[in-house]
Amino acid sequence: AQRVTQPEKLLSVFKGAPVELKCNYSYSGSPELFWYVQYSRQRLQLLLRHISRESIKGFTADLNKGETSFHLKKPFAQEEDSAMYYCALSGNQGGKLIFGQGTELSVKP
Amino acid sequence: GAVVSQHPSWVICKSGTSVKIECRSLDFQATTMFWYRQFPKQSLMLMATSNEGSKATYEQGVEKDKFLINHASLTLSTLTVTSAHPEDSSFYICSASLTTNYGYTFGSGTRLTVV
Numbered sequence: 521a522q523r524v525t526q527p528e529k530l531l532s533v534f535k536g537a538p539v540e541l542k543c544n545y546s547y548s549g550s551p552e553l554f555w556y557v558q559y560s561r562q563r564l565q566l567l568l569r570h571i572s573r574e575s576i577k578g579f580t581a582d583l584n585k586g587e588t589s590f591h592l593k594k595p596f597a598q599e600e601d602s603a604m605y606y607c608a609l610s611g612n613q614g615g616k617l618i619f620g621q622g623t624e625l626s627v628k629p
Numbered sequence: 630g631a632v633v634s635q636h637p638s639w640v641i642c643k644s645g646t647s648v649k650i651e652c653r654s655l656d657f658q659a660t661t662m663f664w665y666r667q668f669p670k671q672s673l674m675l676m677a678t679s680n681e682g683s684k685a686t687y688e689q690g691v692e693k694d695k696f697l698i699n700h701a702s703l704t705l706s707t708l709t710v711t712s713a714h715p716e717d718s719s720f721y722i723c724s725a726s727l728t729t730n731y732g733y734t735f736g737s738g739t740r741l742t743v744v
Contacts, residue, residue, distance in 0.1 A: 554733075562737075563722075563735050563736065563737040563738065564673075564722070564724075564735040565735075566732060566733070569732065604670075606672065606673070610733075615726075616663060616675055616678050617663065617675070617724065617726075617733055618675060619665075619672045619673045619674075619675075620672060621671070621672045622670075622671070622672045624670070
């Protein structure tokens with residue numbers, strides 16, 4: 521079964537501090553993994569996906585198949601990064617997307 | 630590109646009535662759409678997968694007779710909440726999968742309040 525776990529409900533850091541949002545997954549095959557961000561009162565937006573291996577807004581995420589993790593990192597958090605972050609998994613391209621519980625990131629000045 | 634328009638953005642209805650939510654792909658054809666439900670400060674829970682021209686596939690625990698999904702064209706999927714009750718009050722979000730890059734695009738959501 522597909523499952524995505526984000527252990528932290530809330531992560532609070534100061535501006536300029538490093539950030540790591542944890543994501544672990546359970547899937548028997550080779551999944552596609554995504555990070556989505558939801559700013560206040562806005563729709564869900566794609567932040568990055570593991571197959572692209574690109575950095576968006578300074579965020580990066582590396583797929584670790586051994587640890588079944590896809591943690592999201594940013595070296596220096598900014599106040600505008602405050603939002604809900606969701607890790608998501610798809611078992612096959614274009615197939616259903618399953619979300620983790622979400623982590624609320626709060627970046628304080 | 631790849632925009633999904635969801636309508637209405639919010640709706641209030643009386644208990645016992647039905648409400649229809651529309652999800653349209655504006656500049657692409659969406660053979661597959663997904664419907665999610667989101668409670669405040671919680672994750673998106675997948676309700677069903679909607680395939681154009683065929684019956685929707687519902688996730689375990691989702692009542693198909695309560696949440697009717699129709700995907701009659703490549704640009705429109707609808708979710709009808711039948712005989713709504715206050716416990717159906719929630720945020721409903723649709724999503725479409727993109728065959729070009731196998732990504733996903735999301736609607737802006739519909740806030741349903743049943744009184």
